[in-house]
Amino acid sequence: MNDTAISDALAEASAGRRPVTLRGGGVFSGMHRRVIDADEIDLRSRRAILEYEPRDLTIGVECGLTGAHMEQTLREHRQFLPLDAPDASQASVGGILAAAWSGPRRHRYGRPRDLLIGSSFALADGTLARAGGMVVKNVAGYDLSRLFVGSMGTLAVLLRANFKTLPLPDSARMFLAALPAGTRERAFAQIRNLRPEPAAAWWSTGFEREVDGEPGDDGRIAILLECENALLERATLDWRAALGRAGIPETRLLDAGAHASFTRLLDAPMRLPGVHALSYRSPSLPSHALALADSLAEVVDRFEMQRDLLVDIMNGDVTLRAVGDAASFTQMAGMLDDALHDRAPRARILAGGGEGHDRLDCFGLLPNALAQMRALKARFDPHGILNPGIAFFDGRHS
Amino acid sequence: MKIARDLAEPLIARGSGTGLCGGAAPLRAGIVLSFARMNQLLELDIENRRARVAPGLVNLQLSERIASTGYFYAPDPASQRASTIGGNIGTNAGGPHCLAYGTTVNHVLALEIVDDRGECFTTAVEDLGYDLTALLVGSEGTLGIVTSAWVRLLRIPSTTGVWLAAFPSIESASEAVSAIVGAGIVPTALEMMDATIVRAVESAYAAGYPADAAAVLLVESSGEPEEVASADAAIARIARAHGATKWQAATSADQREALWRGRKGAAGAVGRIAPNYYTQDVCVPRTRLPEMLAAVDDAARKHGIVVGNVFHAGDGNLHPLLLYDKRDARQVAAVIEIGNLVLARAVELGGTISGEHGVGIEKRNGMSMVYRTEDLAAMACVRDVFDPQALLNPEKIFPSGISCREMRT
Numbered sequence: 001m002n003d004t005a006i007s008d009a010l011a012e013a014s015a016g017r018r019p020v021t022l023r024g025g026g027v028f029s030g031m032h033r034r035v036i037d038a039d040e041i042d043l044r045s046r047r048a049i050l051e052y053e054p055r056d057l058t059i060g061v062e063c064g065l066t067g068a069h070m071e072q073t074l075r076e077h078r079q080f081l082p083l084d085a086p087d088a089s090q091a092s093v094g095g096i097l098a099a100a101w102s103g104p105r106r107h108r109y110g111r112p113r114d115l116l117i118g119s120s121f122a123l124a125d126g127t128l129a130r131a132g133g134m135v136v137k138n139v140a141g142y143d144l145s146r147l148f149v150g151s152m153g154t155l156a157v158l159l160r161a162n163f164k165t166l167p168l169p170d171s172a173r174m175f176l177a178a179l180p181a182g183t184r185e186r187a188f189a190q191i192r193n194l195r196p197e198p199a200a201a202w203w204s205t206g207f208e209r210e211v212d213g214e215p216g217d218d219g220r221i222a223i224l225l226e227c228e229n230a231l232l233e234r235a236t237l238d239w240r241a242a243l244g245r246a247g248i249p250e251t252r253l254l255d256a257g258a259h260a261s262f263t264r265l266l267d268a269p270m271r272l273p274g275v276h277a278l279s280y281r282s283p284s285l286p287s288h289a290l291a292l293a294d295s296l297a298e299v300v301d302r303f304e305m306q307r308d309l310l311v312d313i314m315n316g317d318v319t320l321r322a323v324g325d326a327a328s329f330t331q332m333a334g335m336l337d338d339a340l341h342d343r344a345p346r347a348r349i350l351a352g353g354g355e356g357h358d359r360l361d362c363f364g365l366l367p368n369a370l371a372q373m374r375a376l377k378a379r380f381d382p383h384g385i386l387n388p389g390i391a392f393f394d395g396r397h398s
Numbered sequence: 399m400k401i402a403r404d405l406a407e408p409l410i411a412r413g414s415g416t417g418l419c420g421g422a423a424p425l426r427a428g429i430v431l432s433f434a435r436m437n438q439l440l441e442l443d444i445e446n447r448r449a450r451v452a453p454g455l456v457n458l459q460l461s462e463r464i465a466s467t468g469y470f471y472a473p474d475p476a477s478q479r480a481s482t483i484g485g486n487i488g489t490n491a492g493g494p495h496c497l498a499y500g501t502t503v504n505h506v507l508a509l510e511i512v513d514d515r516g517e518c519f520t521t522a523v524e525d526l527g528y529d530l531t532a533l534l535v536g537s538e539g540t541l542g543i544v545t546s547a548w549v550r551l552l553r554i555p556s557t558t559g560v561w562l563a564a565f566p567s568i569e570s571a572s573e574a575v576s577a578i579v580g581a582g583i584v585p586t587a588l589e590m591m592d593a594t595i596v597r598a599v600e601s602a603y604a605a606g607y608p609a610d611a612a613a614v615l616l617v618e619s620s621g622e623p624e625e626v627a628s629a630d631a632a633i634a635r636i637a638r639a640h641g642a643t644k645w646q647a648a649t650s651a652d653q654r655e656a657l658w659r660g661r662k663g664a665a666g667a668v669g670r671i672a673p674n675y676y677t678q679d680v681c682v683p684r685t686r687l688p689e690m691l692a693a694v695d696d697a698a699r700k701h702g703i704v705v706g707n708v709f710h711a712g713d714g715n716l717h718p719l720l721l722y723d724k725r726d727a728r729q730v731a732a733v734i735e736i737g738n739l740v741l742a743r744a745v746e747l748g749g750t751i752s753g754e755h756g757v758g759i760e761k762r763n764g765m766s767m768v769y770r771t772e773d774l775a776a777m778a779c780v781r782d783v784f785d786p787q788a789l790l791n792p793e794k795i796f797p798s799g800i801s802c803r804e805m806r807t
């Protein structure tokens with residue numbers, strides 16, 4: 001569908017008060033909404049690169065473009081964008097923005113929304129409009145492009161997104177290590193103070209198959225160094241020395257495999273062994289992340305489920321995968337969900353299979369400015385036709 | 399706010415009033431709310447690299463007060479000695495170092511807002527739902543009043559290099575800027591000054607700029623020593639290839655400081671050479687910089703007005719300063735005319751009518767040059783949701799005749 005067709009479809013749906021669902025890469029396979037009878041606008045065929053002048057370090061793309069395609073296009077010109085979405089070969093730019101996804105390199109390069117400089121979109125009544133542009137600084141009027149970030153397709157259909165791109169670092173090197181007993185806290189502190197600053201850093205337990213490296217008594221770490229060639233070897237020496245001081249005698253280095261290892265870590269929570277499993281991600285502060293991870297682990301242990309944990313050391317996100325057995329999982333999922341949200345109110349469900357999951361609280365804590373969001377929703381989509389069922393925006397949160 | 403509402407009078411938030419588009423100026427009766435004394439650093443959380451500040455805290459004071467911790471607040475408008483973080487949030491202020499670090503919106507983590515009814519709400523980038531934090535940043539006090547903000551702090555880089563390059567013409571300097579960015583080099587700052595500015599700055603501050611240069615680039619790179627060294631080599635090579643007559647490094651903290659003092663004091667220095675000046679602010683794609691500068695020069699020449707250029711070249715963000723005498727009606731008319739020509743040319747080149755100063759009163763009509771009625775109506779709907787009675791800084795941003803009603807329902 002081109003812009004006009006989307007505009008017509010929306011105008012018609014609006015006039016007929018018929019709901020419309022928006023389909024991106026579908027990485028979420030409907031976890032976040034009730035199944036309802038609605039027309040679908042499939043954005044996946046809209047994957048053109050509309051404007052790319054590498055010398056300006058800006059790019060404008062259609063929102064159905066996948067994260068992987070974006071990465072490949074930019075890489076040819078030695079540039080990149082830290083979209084860092086899981087399942088990048090499926091996840092679309094529109095979905096990544098609509099879900100307000102932000103990855104483990106955001107402390108260093110910003111979130112996708114930080115690099116977003118403009119957009120075009122279709123409103124519920126079919127009006128086509130745009131905001132921002134192709135310049136890296138722009139304060140002419142309200143920042144509507146960023147307003148739509150996190151909108152989960154409930155405010156407008158994103159058609160085009162413009163980004164400021166970044167020069168690609170010369171080299172990437174992944175540092176992997178098993179943590180000897182009693183080193184976890186010290187390792188966290190050292191890693192957060194490393195110079196040059198890590199591009200990403202994780203601590204994990206579990207995820208044996210998804211993540212490289214040997215399990216240690218205290219879990220293991222993966223730290224990504226991205227820098228110029230001239231700095232690579234000196235930084236490696238410094239990092240190893242600093243980690244040594246934290247009690248970590250050995251680190252394994254991946255050069256050729258660094259990118260693949262990074263991708264595996266992004267994808268890990270989306271890989272569910274069968275249908276009796278759930279993945280959550282909770283934001284938190286770096287200073288609280290370890291305690292939160294331990295606290296969530298305790299909850300899952302109480303339910304006698306198997307668990308895997310991933311902590312983003314630089315940004316504080318805690319990702320948890322809980323795997324149960326067929327006999328009891330469906331029945332226990334609701335209690336587990338409540339117990340996890342008690343400890344991590346902002347935890348959101350990333351992935352989950354099986355029955356009954358649409359009854360879970362996949363979004364977690366409602367925002368303080370919910371009234372403002374609902375008022376915007378009511379104004380931009382008065383008949384509530386866009387992605388109904390994402391309940392918290394239209395007042396039907398269970 | 400509640401008083402304003404009871405009186406049905408507008409309320410205009412004011413930081414330090416350094417805004418350049420009339421944003422904090424009331425157009426009719428109303429209440430001007432000054433944050434000058436709400437200037438506390440409320441919380442400092444170094445472990446999580448953030449601070450909570452009251453809106454009246456002066457930008458530079460934040461970095462100065464936390465310097466001993468090894469952290470700093472990155473957005474640094476040239477007005478940072480005077481302008482407040484609340485005002486910076488109001489305008490989404492940029493600054494020389496925004497080339498590498500981004501503008502204010504990239505550094506605000508959460509906001510506490512007083513709405514048009516005098517009620518409080520909070521937003522955070524991590525919150526579920528619409529990115530109201532980004533919407534409120536740059537909304538020029540028209541959607542709510544910022545009463546406190548959590549901002550990001552960055553670690554002070556281990557090494558910083560500052561260089562000065564002198565060029566025989568403004569064209570060669572702007573082509574060098576396009577080439578540097580085009581080569582995928584993003585220094586921490588890349589600022590340009592033309593001959594008018596260089597001479598004004600030298601006579602005011604003796605910053606060490608070559609007084610005979612037609613244009614000067616001020617370049618800063620920071621990071622690890624190896625990174626700074628390779629930026630030095632690569633940028634010097636590009637500068638020379640574009641005819642740079644001089645490539646000089648600041649070798650001490652004092653010299654770096656002196657070079658920056660010149661840049662940050664440029665506006666003040668210009669005040670010494672002309673009775674009045676008008677600062678224009680447009681942003682164009684970086685490859686279009688040479689064309690944009692040629693257009694500025696052309697327009698100024700045609701109208702017999704002296705122009706000085708001092709700007710954030712690496713971002714394509716121009717600030718032509720048009721020097722004039724406001725007692726001369728002809729000059730005033732010419733300056734307004736040039737200002738409009740500059741806006742029109744920037745839009746033609748794929749740019750925008752304001753890179754960092756905002757719309758305020760000054761550029762309301764310019765909004766229709768970049769946006770269509772539908773685009774503006776969508777913005778007007780947002781305004782209508784937050785402030786239906788138009789009590790918050792009314793008559794700003796929107797050209798007359800734009801309203802939310804123009805959306806089909």
Ligand SMILES: Cc1cc2nc3c(=O)[nH]c(=O)nc-3n(C[C@H](O)[C@H](O)[C@H](O)COP(=O)(O)OP(=O)(O)OC[C@H]3O[C@@H](n4cnc5c(N)ncnc54)[C@H](O)[C@@H]3O)c2cc1C
Nearest residue numbers: 022024025026027028091092094095098099101153158281
């Ligand atoms: C609430 C939430 C939190 C998440 N948190 C994490 C996390 O912590 N860790 C993690 O690994 N992944 C997370 N993700 C997943 C990550 O964001 C996905 O990679 C991304 O959403 C997948 O994009 P997609 O194209 O598959 O989108 P889809 O799953 O197809 O769509 C996502 C949402 O965006 C809407 N949408 C899609 N395209 C458009 C468009 N063009 N315009 C408007 N709306 C559109 C859809 O209707 C849907 O509501 C999260 C996703 C959600 C929904």
Ligand SMILES: Cc1cc2nc3c(=O)[nH]c(=O)nc-3n(C[C@H](O)[C@H](O)[C@H](O)COP(=O)(O)OP(=O)(O)OC[C@H]3O[C@@H](n4cnc5c(N)ncnc54)[C@H](O)[C@@H]3O)c2cc1C
Nearest residue numbers: 413414415416417421476477482484485486488492539544
């Ligand atoms: C010499 C000079 C150099 C400059 N250099 C730069 C530069 O490099 N980059 C740049 O971006 N700008 C620059 N400016 C412009 C100006 O300094 C910025 O726009 C600055 O952000 C304004 O801050 P202020 O505290 O003076 O705010 P004011 O001018 O008082 O207000 C600016 C706007 O913010 C709103 N506002 C103020 N406080 C609040 C609040 N608490 N809540 C909600 N809204 C509020 C006001 O209503 C108004 O619309 C420069 C100005 C001068 C004079």
